[in-house]
Amino acid sequence: MRYYSTRSRSESVDFRTAVLDGLASDGGLYVPQEIPQYKETVKSSLGSMNFCDIAFETINPYVKDAIPDFVLEEIVHSSYPFYAPLVPVGSRLVLELFHGPTAAFKDFGARFMARAFSWLRRNEEKPLHILVATSGDTGGAVADGFFDVHGIYVTVLYPKGRVTPLQEKQIAGLGKNIRALAVEGSFDDCQRLAKTALADEELKKRMQLSSANSINIARLIPQAVYYAAAAGKAFAGIVDPDGEVTPRLNKNTVTAAGSGTPVTFCVPSGNFGNLTAGLYAMRMGAPVKQFIAATNINKTVPDYLATGEYKARVSEATISNAMDVGAPSNFERMTAHLSYKDMRSVILGVSVSDDETRKTIERVFSETGYYFDPHSAVGWKGVDKLIAEDKIDGKQVGILSTAHPFKFSEVVEPLVGAVPVPSSLSLAMERTVNAQAIPAEYEALLEYL
Numbered sequence: 001m002r003y004y005s006t007r008s009r010s011e012s013v014d015f016r017t018a019v020l021d022g023l024a025s026d027g028g029l030y031v032p033q034e035i036p037q038y039k040e041t042v043k044s045s046l047g048s049m050n051f052c053d054i055a056f057e058t059i060n061p062y063v064k065d066a067i068p069d070f071v072l073e074e075i076v077h078s079s080y081p082f083y084a085p086l087v088p089v090g091s092r093l094v095l096e097l098f099h100g101p102t103a104a105f106k107d108f109g110a111r112f113m114a115r116a117f118s119w120l121r122r123n124e125e126k127p128l129h130i131l132v133a134t135s136g137d138t139g140g141a142v143a144d145g146f147f148d149v150h151g152i153y154v155t156v157l158y159p160k161g162r163v164t165p166l167q168e169k170q171i172a173g174l175g176k177n178i179r180a181l182a183v184e185g186s187f188d189d190c191q192r193l194a195k196t197a198l199a200d201e202e203l204k205k206r207m208q209l210s211s212a213n214s215i216n217i218a219r220l221i222p223q224a225v226y227y228a229a230a231a232g233k234a235f236a237g238i239v240d241p242d243g244e245v246t247p248r249l250n251k252n253t254v255t256a257a258g259s260g261t262p263v264t265f266c267v268p269s270g271n272f273g274n275l276t277a278g279l280y281a282m283r284m285g286a287p288v289k290q291f292i293a294a295t296n297i298n299k300t301v302p303d304y305l306a307t308g309e310y311k312a313r314v315s316e317a318t319i320s321n322a323m324d325v326g327a328p329s330n331f332e333r334m335t336a337h338l339s340y341k342d343m344r345s346v347i348l349g350v351s352v353s354d355d356e357t358r359k360t361i362e363r364v365f366s367e368t369g370y371y372f373d374p375h376s377a378v379g380w381k382g383v384d385k386l387i388a389e390d391k392i393d394g395k396q397v398g399i400l401s402t403a404h405p406f407k408f409s410e411v412v413e414p415l416v417g418a419v420p421v422p423s424s425l426s427l428a429m430e431r432t433v434n435a436q437a438i439p440a441e442y443e444a445l446l447e448y449l
Contacts, residue, residue, distance in 0.1 A: 001014075001061060006336040031337065037284055051225070051229055052077050055080060058225045067116065067119060080111070082099040082107075084226040085240035085241075089364070095265075099243055103406070118150075124151065133190035134171065135325060139171035143178045144170070146177070146178065156180045158172075160183060174431070191271075192440075195215070203446065220280075220330075220333075231262070231288050247372075264290050264398070265290075272334065292386065298325055314326050319357060319411045323378065352378045356381050360377040362416060373401070
């Protein structure tokens, strides 16, 4: 498999180069030359296959020239001692992506990436410096995934005062090879600083740099796995019992439901890496009908889908802070793969206000006993709105629940009371924040590096 820049098809690179460089030399993002197809035997078995087997079959065609099969098997099993349960909530399905160590969907990409980097650099002596910009959960997942990995240093940039106290402890509480910068600005500022550094040829002569954001293709590809697994289950009419950290008052033990039709996934969206991974799974052959891109008031992509005009903007702070993105990087990948017409045929856009988000958290809990974090609530309300507008029929809809509600207890608990606490988050709460504040200026980042 070869990879080319979203801004030029004139040159292609192998997986190792795409991953370790992070960003193409022209500032574009790497995309695969083609989207591989699942073998028919795999496609017909997605509903019953083990999660790690689906992960191997999904990732293998993208990396097989760089990572041997036996190594990929080891990486996959090491990355995923957990999976993503598909559970019923009311008349809908919820895909729980928070059963990993940092209780957020970013664990699926970050853990694979850390192990892939370690293998790809096994003969290198020069240390690798990873820059990652985060609006909240990415930083914690990357910090956890790369913590104490030999020969790799991570610098996380996060918007000062715009992440939750728990997120900040996950980002800036580990130490050792993980360093944190509190940027006096927005996530878009953090992303701009990281991308500028990654494109700085003079800086790259002095230190080896890469990225762990979803701008890195190695973060994005593994996220296609949980889409394929969940779509297979939904099509087969299978749902999972509640997992250990499923946030529901009375645990559900149901293991089957009726189906036989492709699923519509509603994706709470910020930087759009997650939805792009879903598009990859769909094009590989997973039984997905369409996607809903549900944003908060930072609705750059829903506006584009409605008008055909893309207008990046300054992000606004909301209670669903991980989605506070006004200039989503992965939109560039989406347009590299899909025309405007094609995009509109498979993606519906919708935006949700903070007030609507709060009311949704209260209503869903009152009706089902299920706790939502503010991002997942945006997804649920987005479905409500599209049903009311007769844009979808509401059948066979899966909401991606991207983070455990305790990560946003400051928002959730005043609405529905105390939220159950996963043990991994209890441990994180005991950490001490150690971060350096910098202005949102490239010179400040350059001096630090």
